[in-house]
Amino acid sequence: MKDIFGLDGHKALVVGGGYGHGRLTAHLLHEAGAQVAVADIDADRASNVANEIGGHAIVGDVTTPEGAKAIVDEAHDKLGGLTRLANVVGLVQMGQFIDNDPAHWKQQMDLNLMQHVYVCQAAGKHMLAVGDGAIAMVASVSGIYGASNQVAYGMAKAGVMSLARSLAAEWGPVGVRVNAIAPDITAVPRLTENFPGSEEEALAMFDTMAKGEGVPLQRFGRAHELARPLLFLLSDMSSYMTGQCLVIDGGTMVRFPHTTGGAKP
Numbered sequence: 001m002k003d004i005f006g007l008d009g010h011k012a013l014v015v016g017g018g019y020g021h022g023r024l025t026a027h028l029l030h031e032a033g034a035q036v037a038v039a040d041i042d043a044d045r046a047s048n049v050a051n052e053i054g055g056h057a058i059v060g061d062v063t064t065p066e067g068a069k070a071i072v073d074e075a076h077d078k079l080g081g082l083t084r085l086a087n088v089v090g091l092v093q094m095g096q097f098i099d100n101d102p103a104h105w106k107q108q109m110d111l112n113l114m115q116h117v118y119v120c121q122a123a124g125k126h127m128l129a130v131g132d133g134a135i136a137m138v139a140s141v142s143g144i145y146g147a148s149n150q151v152a153y154g155m156a157k158a159g160v161m162s163l164a165r166s167l168a169a170e171w172g173p174v175g176v177r178v179n180a181i182a183p184d185i186t187a188v189p190r191l192t193e194n195f196p197g198s199e200e201e202a203l204a205m206f207d208t209m210a211k212g213e214g215v216p217l218q219r220f221g222r223a224h225e226l227a228r229p230l231l232f233l234l235s236d237m238s239s240y241m242t243g244q245c246l247v248i249d250g251g252t253m254v255r256f257p258h259t260t261g262g263a264k265p
């Protein structure tokens with residue numbers, strides 16, 4: 001088949017690429033022809049994935065402007081350019097709003113929103129300079145729903161979607177696209193590997209939960225079902241899309257909330 005990804009020769013950085021769907025995204029970008037740098041705060045994770053795909057490992061923390069710039073500039077130097085960026089870093093910290101202290105707000109905002117700002121700003125400088133770039137960030141459906149018990153996380157993820165729209169408007173004229181994905185609960189390794197049982201049992205437990213909650217596709221998503229949309233957003237498959245956020249939730253958001261009825265197999 002004709003190369004529909006158009007990623008041959010591109011230089012791609014995956015931030016948080018050492019594990020989970022970040023790792024799968026690094027693999028897919030490599031398979032589609034890009035040269036890949038894998039950045040992670042965990043040195044072993046970064047080097048393991050870089051070795052798997054013959055890419056470059058970068059170790060660092062993106063939650064400060066200096067840390068994010070160092071990672072991006074190292075990727076640019078090692079790859080000899082930077083035209084594609086996936087950023088999957090983020091983690092929810094649960095807790096009632098009434099109890100959230102300033103340390104909680106700062107930690108959740110730094111990890112889930114501000115690091116995207118720092119990484120985009122550093123990467124944007126390289127992409128704008130060559131008039132070619134695509135960025136895909138991981139938001140969450142928590143940024144769309146009212147997110148009780150995770151108010152800071154929801155606000156941060158809403159900010160990521162806003163960032164994608166604003167940068168799309170600002171950078172579109174120069175040829176740089178910025179998009180995001182918003183996953184619902186996804187059975188990523190971080191969740192399944194901590195389950196006391198086999199991976200199959202963990203996935204079955206997730207799927208039972210999803211059915212009980214009326215998810216139209218009757219299961220929760222898998223890590224590769226986040227990596228593939230990220231590849232899509234970084235490839236020519238989405239060349240006329242910018243400022244968008246793809247909701248990846250098995251249909252939960254479009255379901256009428258007061259019924260769980262559906263066709264029988």
Ligand SMILES: NC(=O)c1ccc[n+]([C@@H]2O[C@H](COP(=O)([O-])OP(=O)(O)OC[C@H]3O[C@@H](n4cnc5c(N)ncnc54)[C@H](O)[C@@H]3O)[C@@H](O)[C@H]2O)c1
Nearest residue numbers: 016019020040041061062088089090140183185186188190
């Ligand atoms: N899994 C879900 O159910 C779900 C749902 C909605 C959104 N998300 C979003 O998906 C994204 C990733 O989720 P996951 O569970 O696959 O992640 P993960 O925790 O499995 O992987 C994230 C990677 O990022 C690295 N990392 C963490 N902090 C870093 C930092 N400061 N600097 C550099 N690297 C850092 C970690 O070492 C890890 O390798 C997050 O943005 C999360 O909010 C996940």
